[in-house]
Amino acid sequence: MAETTARTDARHTRERLLAAARDAFASYGTEASLRDIARRTKVGIGTLYRHFPTREALLEAILDTNFDTLRERAEQLLESPSIAPLEALLTWLNDLAVGARTYQGLPHSIMVALADENSELHASCAAMRASGERLLRRAQDAGQVRTDITVYEMIAIIIGSVWAVQQDGGLSDRMARLLDVAAHGFVRHPTAAGGDRSDRP
Amino acid sequence: MAETTARTDARHTRERLLAAARDAFASYGTEASLRDIARRTKVGIGTLYRHFPTREALLEAILDTNFDTLRERAEQLLESPSIAPLEALLTWLNDLAVGARTYQGLPHSIMVALADENSELHASCAAMRASGERLLRRAQDAGQVRTDITVYEMIAIIIGSVWAVQQDGGLSDRMARLLDVAAHGFVRHPTAAGGDRSDRP
DNA sequence: ACCTGAACACCGTTCAAGT
DNA sequence: ACCTGAACACCGTTCAAGT
Numbered sequence: 001m002a003e004t005t006a007r008t009d010a011r012h013t014r015e016r017l018l019a020a021a022r023d024a025f026a027s028y029g030t031e032a033s034l035r036d037i038a039r040r041t042k043v044g045i046g047t048l049y050r051h052f053p054t055r056e057a058l059l060e061a062i063l064d065t066n067f068d069t070l071r072e073r074a075e076q077l078l079e080s081p082s083i084a085p086l087e088a089l090l091t092w093l094n095d096l097a098v099g100a101r102t103y104q105g106l107p108h109s110i111m112v113a114l115a116d117e118n119s120e121l122h123a124s125c126a127a128m129r130a131s132g133e134r135l136l137r138r139a140q141d142a143g144q145v146r147t148d149i150t151v152y153e154m155i156a157i158i159i160g161s162v163w164a165v166q167q168d169g170g171l172s173d174r175m176a177r178l179l180d181v182a183a184h185g186f187v188r189h190p191t192a193a194g195g196d197r198s199d200r201p
Numbered sequence: 202m203a204e205t206t207a208r209t210d211a212r213h214t215r216e217r218l219l220a221a222a223r224d225a226f227a228s229y230g231t232e233a234s235l236r237d238i239a240r241r242t243k244v245g246i247g248t249l250y251r252h253f254p255t256r257e258a259l260l261e262a263i264l265d266t267n268f269d270t271l272r273e274r275a276e277q278l279l280e281s282p283s284i285a286p287l288e289a290l291l292t293w294l295n296d297l298a299v300g301a302r303t304y305q306g307l308p309h310s311i312m313v314a315l316a317d318e319n320s321e322l323h324a325s326c327a328a329m330r331a332s333g334e335r336l337l338r339r340a341q342d343a344g345q346v347r348t349d350i351t352v353y354e355m356i357a358i359i360i361g362s363v364w365a366v367q368q369d370g371g372l373s374d375r376m377a378r379l380l381d382v383a384a385h386g387f388v389r390h391p392t393a394a395g396g397d398r399s400d401r402p
Numbered sequence: 403a404c405c406t407g408a409a410c411a412c413c414g415t416t417c418a419a420g421t
Numbered sequence: 422a423c424c425t426g427a428a429c430a431c432c433g434t435t436c437a438a439g440t
Contacts, residue, residue, distance in 0.1 A: 010404065034433070044406040049434070111368035146385070152375075153382055160361030160379075167312035174353075178361075181354055184347070185386025211423065235414070245425040250415070 014051050016041045021058050029104030030059060056120040059109055066099050067124035074131030078138065086144035089135045090183050093158050096132070097179055100162040101170065107163035114155065129155060146188045157182045215252050217242045222259050230305030231260060257321040260310055267300050268325035275332030279339065287345040290336045291384050294359050297333070298380055301363040302371065308364035315356065330356060347389045358383045 020040040024032035034055065038048040052058040073095050077088040100107050113121035114129060132151055139145040161178040165171070221241040225233035235256065239249040253259040274296050278289040301308050314322035315330060333352055340346040362379040366372070 013404085033431085035431090045434085046407070046436080047405055050404080055433090108368060111365055115369035146382075149382060150378075153378055156365035156375075156379060157358070157362055157382060160363075160365035161358055162361075163364055164312055164357035164361035167309060168316035174357075177351075177354055178357055181347075181350060181358060181386045182383070183386070185382045185384070189390040214423090234412085236412090246415085247417080247426070248424055251423080256414090 010051075013041070013043060013047060017043065017048055017051055017058075018061055022062055025059075025062070025103045029106075030055075030109055031105050034058075054120065056109070056113075060120045060124070063102075063106075063109075063121065064124040066102065067121075067128045070095060070099055070128045071124075071131040074128075074135055078131075078134060084144075085135075085139040085142040086187070089139045089145065089186075092132060092135050093154070093183065094179060096128075096155070097158055097162050097175060100159055101166070101175070104166055104170075107159045107166065110159055111156070114152075144188060145186050149186055154186060157185065211252075214242070214244060214248060218244065218249055218252055218259075219262055223263055226260075226263070226304045230307075231256075231310055232306050235259075255321065257310070257314075261321045261325070264303075264307075264310075264322065265325040267303065268322075268329045271296060271300055271329045272325075272332040275329075275336055279332075279335055285345075286336075286340040286343040287388070290340045290346065290387075293333060293336050294355070294384060295380060297329075297356070298359055298363050298376060301360055302367070302376070305367055305371075308360045308367065311360055312357070315353075345389060346387050350387055355387060358386065 017037065020037045021032075024037050024040065034048060035045055037058075038045045041048070048058075052061065070092075074092050077083060077092055080088070083091070100110055109121065110125060113119040113125040116122060119125075129151055132155065136145065136149070136151055136154055140147050140149075158179070161182050162175065165175045165178060168174075218238065221238045222233075225238050225241065235249060236246055238259075239246045242249070249259075253262065271293075275293055278284060278293055281289070284292070301311055310322060311326060314320040314326040317323060320326075330352055333356065337346065337350070337352055337355055341348050341350075359380070362383050363376065366376045366379060369375075
């Protein structure tokens with residue numbers, strides 16, 4: 001019984017740490033002070049470190065649901081026959097942008113997670129990325145998107161745009177405009193006036 | 202004579218601080234330790250602060266030449282009759298991207314400088330931005346670029362792309378690809394397949 | 403098992419005291 | 422005039438000691 005109580009308390013501590021972290025990240029971004037999170041939880045700093053050995057482990061606990069949701073959303077869109085390939089892709093990219101806006105600094109964590117295989121967010125980000133790739137491929141196969149664009153490029157431009165808007169207040173109408181321009185760069189047009197090399201050998 | 206010597210020494214100190222700062226920024230990005238810069242210069246930390254009261258003042262001393270160069274480059278391109286408006290714009294955007302890649306973290310400083318009127322980099326960035334706007338307008342007037350795009354959007358997407366590439370090593374071929382896609386988003390195409398709302402009333 | 407917090411090695415920034 | 426660096430208020434991270 002003593003053990004069960006200890007485990008229960010530990011679980012409780014974990015949940016309280018996560019709640020405080022969500023608060024802190026929402027207020028100060030993903031670089032919020034870990035000491036401050038421990039302080040708010042009324043727990044020693046060592047306790048935070050034992051539950052979450054790195055800042056990324058903490059982020060992962062908070063975020064991987066979001067990445068999973070994004071992956072499920074992609075699968076949903078792939079299976080909806082009423083939604084055209086390009087429309088499905090653009091819808092998903094909007095969801096991605098909305099998700100990346102959750103916390104200040106999150107765009108940075110996402111780009112790092114995509115590139116660094118040792119990141120604790122790598123797995124969920126890679127799955128999210130793979131699902132986006134399927135949406136991209138389908139739109140390319142349908143002749144609606146430039147065939148020379150990679151998932152990396154697609155995600156980098158979207159996340160880079162989210163980042164840019166975040167640097168300055170992060171107004172959501174600005175975000176919508178940037179996404180529109182970025183998306184326009186993906187589209188394949190019948191006769192290109194310039195800058196489009198998607199049909200080169 | 203003593204005064205002249207003191208002034209000369211101060212100037213010398215200033216130059217040595219700038220050299221150390223350039224080194225440190227090149228190695229560690231624009232968030233490099235100011236204490237470390239003072240240490241390398243073999244100067245008290247207070248001396249650095251008196252010469253450059255803020256990190257931005259230091260950045261400004263290092264960078265405003267670059268922004269001026271970018272502005273001059275724009276004027277040059279505007280006056281070259283042999284270069285088509287779109288080509289001139291894309292050339293300039295490439296120069297902007299190359300400049301923004303100078304230091305890790307510089308994209309952040311640029312976006313902040315553009316938005317914040319109190320930034321010490323604001324003046325040179327605003328001049329740079331204004332010159333880019335002239336290039337953009339000309340390409341729009343020539344019917345080669347979407348008329349609904351603003352300088353802010355154009356710069357944000359370019360700098361956002363530079364930022365994204367910087368998060369992962371910063372390979373320059375990746376940069377070139379991203380710029381191509383971003384630029385493609387600016388171009389006005391005769392018949393849009395989707396995502397282009399540039400001709401709406 | 404789980405938790406604590408002092409200790410270490412750093413920051414940015416200010417300001418009284420020195421030449 | 423110009424320079425110094427101790428002092429203050431913070432960090433992230435580790436680890437011996439406590440329950």
